[in-house]
Amino acid sequence: MLVRLMYASRARAALSDADFAAILKASREHNPAEGITGLLCFSDGVFVQVLEGGRNAINARYKRIVEDPRHHDVVLLGYEEITERAFPGWTMGQVNLHRLNPALLLKYSETARLDPYNMSGAAMAALFSEMCASGAIEVH
Numbered sequence: 001m002l003v004r005l006m007y008a009s010r011a012r013a014a015l016s017d018a019d020f021a022a023i024l025k026a027s028r029e030h031n032p033a034e035g036i037t038g039l040l041c042f043s044d045g046v047f048v049q050v051l052e053g054g055r056n057a058i059n060a061r062y063k064r065i066v067e068d069p070r071h072h073d074v075v076l077l078g079y080e081e082i083t084e085r086a087f088p089g090w091t092m093g094q095v096n097l098h099r100l101n102p103a104l105l106l107k108y109s110e111t112a113r114l115d116p117y118n119m120s121g122a123a124m125a126a127l128f129s130e131m132c133a134s135g136a137i138e139v140h
Contacts, residue, residue: 002054002055002084002085003053003079003082004050004078004082005051005052005079006048006051006078006079006121006124006125006128007048007049007075008046008048008074008075008124009065009072009075010046010071010072010073011047011070012070012071015042020042024094035053035054036051036053036058036061037051037052037053037087037089038050038051038052038087039094039095041094041114043113046114046115046117047071048077048128062076073117075116075117077116086129086132104130105127107127107130108123108124108126
């Protein structure tokens, strides 16, 4: 059974571009073996991630994230059974916020700054969907 999980968390320590690149690289290397696909966004110390895959694999990954000391304030934004993946070819896509039109953020949130803690899970999912359509996603 396929599921989609979306969460937000705060990084306990500042991350450099190299740190974030290393996280993406590790995800892209390990996710295929677990059948996990998805999308990751990092901005101002906040992660927002959508994970898709088998229920057991996604639940196990989320448990590791919640227990990871590098994360805090982990919030589940959405969890649903799905019939198909939205990101089937992405071992881990990356949101490029520099390509994002601030008006798109204002469409779904109070300000033009990405803050998933002040958005509903449905609004965050709709924003991710529009980001995919707008070309704001980088896939390597």
